[in-house]
Amino acid sequence: MAGKAGTTPTTYSPSPTTKKTKAPLFKDDDVDWVRPDGRGFPQCRPAFFRSGAVNAASGSAYAEFGNTKVIVSVFGPRESKKAMMYSDVGRLNCNVSYTTFATPTRGQGSDHKEFTAMLHKALEGAIMMETFPKTTVDVFALVLESGGSDLPVVISCASLALADAGIMMYDLVAAVSVSCLGKNLVIDPILEEENCQDGSLMITCMPSRYEITQLTVTGDWSTPKINEGMQLCLDACAKLAKIMRSCLKAATDSQE
Amino acid sequence: MGFPNASGDLSSEMEVDAFRRLFPLQFHERHLAESIRPDGRPFGRARDTSIALGAVASANGSALVKIGSTTMLAAIKMEVMTPLLESPDEGCIAIDFHMPPICSPIVRPGRPAEAAPVVSKQLSDTIASSGMIDLKELSLVSGKAAWMAYLDIYCLNADGALFDTALLSAVAALSHLQIPAVSLNDDGKVVLMSEEDGEMVAKEPVNKEKRKLTLKSIPFSLTCLLHKNYILADPTAEEESVMETLVTIVLDSSSQLISLYKPGGSVLAYTSAIQDCVALTRQRVKELQSVLDEANSAMEVE
Numbered sequence: 001m002a003g004k005a006g007t008t009p010t011t012y013s014p015s016p017t018t019k020k021t022k023a024p025l026f027k028d029d030d031v032d033w034v035r036p037d038g039r040g041f042p043q044c045r046p047a048f049f050r051s052g053a054v055n056a057a058s059g060s061a062y063a064e065f066g067n068t069k070v071i072v073s074v075f076g077p078r079e080s081k082k083a084m085m086y087s088d089v090g091r092l093n094c095n096v097s098y099t100t101f102a103t104p105t106r107g108q109g110s111d112h113k114e115f116t117a118m119l120h121k122a123l124e125g126a127i128m129m130e131t132f133p134k135t136t137v138d139v140f141a142l143v144l145e146s147g148g149s150d151l152p153v154v155i156s157c158a159s160l161a162l163a164d165a166g167i168m169m170y171d172l173v174a175a176v177s178v179s180c181l182g183k184n185l186v187i188d189p190i191l192e193e194e195n196c197q198d199g200s201l202m203i204t205c206m207p208s209r210y211e212i213t214q215l216t217v218t219g220d221w222s223t224p225k226i227n228e229g230m231q232l233c234l235d236a237c238a239k240l241a242k243i244m245r246s247c248l249k250a251a252t253d254s255q256e
Numbered sequence: 257m258g259f260p261n262a263s264g265d266l267s268s269e270m271e272v273d274a275f276r277r278l279f280p281l282q283f284h285e286r287h288l289a290e291s292i293r294p295d296g297r298p299f300g301r302a303r304d305t306s307i308a309l310g311a312v313a314s315a316n317g318s319a320l321v322k323i324g325s326t327t328m329l330a331a332i333k334m335e336v337m338t339p340l341l342e343s344p345d346e347g348c349i350a351i352d353f354h355m356p357p358i359c360s361p362i363v364r365p366g367r368p369a370e371a372a373p374v375v376s377k378q379l380s381d382t383i384a385s386s387g388m389i390d391l392k393e394l395s396l397v398s399g400k401a402a403w404m405a406y407l408d409i410y411c412l413n414a415d416g417a418l419f420d421t422a423l424l425s426a427v428a429a430l431s432h433l434q435i436p437a438v439s440l441n442d443d444g445k446v447v448l449m450s451e452e453d454g455e456m457v458a459k460e461p462v463n464k465e466k467r468k469l470t471l472k473s474i475p476f477s478l479t480c481l482l483h484k485n486y487i488l489a490d491p492t493a494e495e496e497s498v499m500e501t502l503v504t505i506v507l508d509s510s511s512q513l514i515s516l517y518k519p520g521g522s523v524l525a526y527t528s529a530i531q532d533c534v535a536l537t538r539q540r541v542k543e544l545q546s547v548l549d550e551a552n553s554a555m556e557v558e
Contacts (some may be wrong), residue, residue: 011335011404014438016446054326054413056360056493067313071412073358090333095357095365100408111365140357140365142406142410144329145312 005185011106036192038067044176044188044236049157049247051164059165061247063157066190067147072158074165077132082251090132090219094120096154102146103110104191112143118214122155122175122204125213128168137167148190151176153212155204160244164251173208173245174237178202178229180221185229187236201226203233207241280498288486292498293557295324295492300536302478302490303417305544306422307551309432318434319551324492330425332405332433336446339395339402342467347394347402351380353409360414360493375419378517379409379426382506386475386514389430393469396438401446404436404473416492417479419517420505424544427474429554434466473508476544478537480505482523489536505537509545 039045045066054060057073064070098114100106119141125138129180139162140227141154152175154213159173178195186193194200205212217226267394276283276294287294299304312318316330322328337345353376363369383389394403407429408423429542437449471547483489483499501521506514513534518525 004372012445013333013335014436014446019486054327054358056414057358060358071358075361078361097365099329099331099354099356099410100352100406101312101318101333104314106333106406138357138364140354142358142412144410145314201554 013241015104035186035190037190040112041184041186042232042243044240045190047240047243049160049244050116051160051247051251057161057165059163059167061157061160061164063153065147065149065153065188067145068150068153069144069147070150070153070157070229071142072154072161074158074161074167075138075140076165077135077137077167080134080136084136086134088133089129090127090134091131091136092120092124092127092139093136094123094140094141094158096143098143098146101239102143109147115154117142118151118216119155119158122214123158123162123173125211126159126169126171126173126206127162128170131168135237137162137165146191148194149177149188150193151175152202152204156240156244160247163248171211172241173204173210174234174240175202175204175206175214176233176240180219180225180229185232187232201233203230203236203237205234207234207238271398274498276297280494284483284495284498288483293488293495299541300489301444302540302543303492305424307547308553309428309440309551316436317429317431319425319428321421321428323393323417323421323424324415325413326411326415326417326421326493328409328411328421328425330407330409330422330429332407332429334433334436335406336396336401336438337404339379340493343391344399345395345402346391347396347404348391349389349394349405349407351382351383351407351409351426352376353379353411355411355414359411370468371418375422378504379422380443382423382477382515385424386473386506386508388471388474388508389426389469390472396446397440400439400444405433412500414493416494416496417490419480420477420490423475423506424548425445427471427476427507428548428551430469431471431474431548432555433469435469437466461540473510473512474545474548475508475514476505476537476541477504477506478533478540479503480533480536482521482525484523485537487529487532488534489540501525505533507534507541509541511538511541 048064051061053062054073057075059074062071094116096112096119118126139158155175178185178187178201179193187241199221202216204214292402306322308320310321312331318331322327352371353365355372357363358363396402409425439449440445441447479487480503481499482501501523504517506515
């Protein structure tokens with residue numbers, strides 16, 4: 001019944017693939033357009049976090065921002081791979097993958113190499129690697145459904161999972177992105193907005209220390225716009241970290 | 257484990273958790289002798305089971321299923337294909353079972369779990385041989401176009417009884433599946449009918465309305481663990497790793513046997529043991545059927 005390799009017929013999705021002919025979200029001079037989900041420009045989607053989603057892992061967390069749904073499991077600290085050289089500080093190993101049904105058209109469900117590298121870079125500055133010498137902490141993320149701003153959600157969720165696993169960190173890492181659409185900055189963009197953005201900016205930071213672990217800017221930005229975008233992100237990160245912290249507190253309270 | 261008597265002497269002074277990790281077999285056998293399992297269940301009881309339909313918005317049908325803490329997410333995406341020459345009036349179902357590295361410490365990225373392809377194959381075989389789905393219902397235009405249903409099951413949390421949970425999530429997703437309304441466009445391709453589309457008259461509708469598949473004889477399964485003379489229904493991952501003989505029985509809603517797996521193991525299964533397993537499965541089928549019916553009727557109310 002399942003198509004054998006080689007004999008699987010080629011298939012296509014019946015949903016329209018000509019996205020480019022679709023009307024843009026807003027007209028060039030229109031400053032008062034409404035976002036597809038009715039949010040204001042500087043308004044984030046409601047964030048939901050729950051720690052301890054996977055009991056086989058040392059720590060885990062589930063995050064849901066609108067249609068973006070992510071699970072992150074943390075394993076370890078455990079033995080490093082045999083081929084690894086001796087190291088008196090610990091190692092961090094990350095992986096981000098998508099389910100085949102995460103995207104509107106069916107994907108291959110393969111690893112996302114770029115996000116894997118970005119997740120690693122965003123977290124390594126926050127973790128006290130010297131607390132687990134010779135061993136590795138594995139952070140694996142699975143995007144169950146992609147609804148836009150996937151990477152920031154994965155990073156925030158991963159730091160919550162690390163905290164749930166009891167890995168020592170300087171602070172929680174919160175991540176938020178903004179998209180530049182014409183003259184406007186929209187925070188926490190959904191998929192539709194990301195598809196027609198002129199530029200994007202993502203900040204991952206440790207809000208209580210006011211330190212940035214990663215900053216990415218792509219596309220067309222003017223200096224004042226970058227400043228405005230960064231301020232927006234930093235404010236949102238601080239709020240996000242509060243939500244994450246209350247999730248951790250709620251988890252420990254329910255255990256007692 | 258070099259000293260068989262050592263555990264007996266130590267168990268009184270050792271902490272429970274340490275005893276559990278160092279002498280897992282003795283730990284479990286102590287429980288079995290008292291007719292109870294470490295999680296407090298009697299032998300024949302399966303764990304609490306829940307089904308949530310429509311968990312994935314981007315899919316045509318989906319279900320999140322939990323048996324105890326084993327969690328699986330199944331979703332179906334419908335695509336269009338040219339039917340095979342030998343069966344021009346039939347669609348196709350491709351079932352894939354995934355164990356991503358998040359679900360268990362055993363799985364690492366780039367090194368897929370051994371269990372995944374095995375469960376995948378068992379699922380395809382079970383669903384094909386149960387005759388649950390009439391593939392003709394997936395036909396669109398004879399010889400030209402038919403549905404290909406991609407059913408992907410992701411294990412989010414692996415804690416034993418993987419096949420049971422996978423099968424239940426597959427069945428639940430199929431029961432939630434809505435086949436979208438489509439029409440033929442000028443190029444002879446099948447496209448979605450959009451409601452606000454004014455040009456609908458010009459197009460030739462192939463499947464006018466959203467519809468559901470008719471499911472006949474739904475298969476349900478129960479995995480039992482055999483150890484000495486004990487039969488443990490619905491084992492956890494810990495029980496599976498300590499005592500290794502598993503029997504999986506699949507029955508349909510009218511208690512007809514669909515398949516029976518006993519993949520090796522150190523315990524030989526006698527007729528009486530198999531009969532006991534079948535009896536347990538019969539009870540379990542009733543439970544699962546009512547859980548599924550409940551989930552479906554909850555969807556209709558909404």
